[in-house]
Amino acid sequence: DVQLVESGGGLVQPGGSLRLSCVVSGFTFRTYAMGWVRQTPGKGLEWVSSISGNGVHAFYADSVRGRFTISRDTPNNILSLQMNNLRAEDTAIYYCAKDRLDFGASWTHWGQGILVTVSS
């Protein structure tokens, strides 16, 4: 079975940094693009970032570009999101998600989500 398990969330002060990780299993990691999607409590979904199967191509939402960096460790089946200069509006549940293909434009499997709270 496909599994995605996020970790690394928590409480951080504005301007601080946090690194999210997503350990995956049950599929050939390098074959699929991966992404991060966040959801503000009680609100809708917002795409954050995506990365190609080979890790060469990465894309970011305007709201996080220049502050967040997506990466993948293929040998260890880990997707990461380095978040710097965090703002209150980054407070959300962050989901890692497996693309249907290598950039197939939709996500077939999702992690359980991890809460990031940015507050002083």
Add this chain to the structure above:
Amino acid sequence: ETVLTQSPATLSLSPGERATLSCRASQSVGTYLAWYQQKPGQAPRLLIYDTSNRAAGIPARFSGSGSVTDFTLTISSLEPEDFAVYYCQQRTNWSWSFGQGTRVE
């Protein structure tokens, strides 16, 4: 950025009724339109990809249609477990976005 507008915001129906959810894009999204279902405390679940293809394990009562900028998710006969929030999602020019959601209650 392509903006997706879903309507209605809330759909009040009874089990056995037909649900029709709309998603309109601010520009053409080709066929890269997907639909997700989300229940409280759970991650989204992919229902439909590329406008009209059901994801693995999705019942036949869910169907998607549309093109260019106007898309529809239809649930032919609501089951009790179908009452949830539904989101459409697109990818254009290497940017992804979601609609604001339709709650089926």
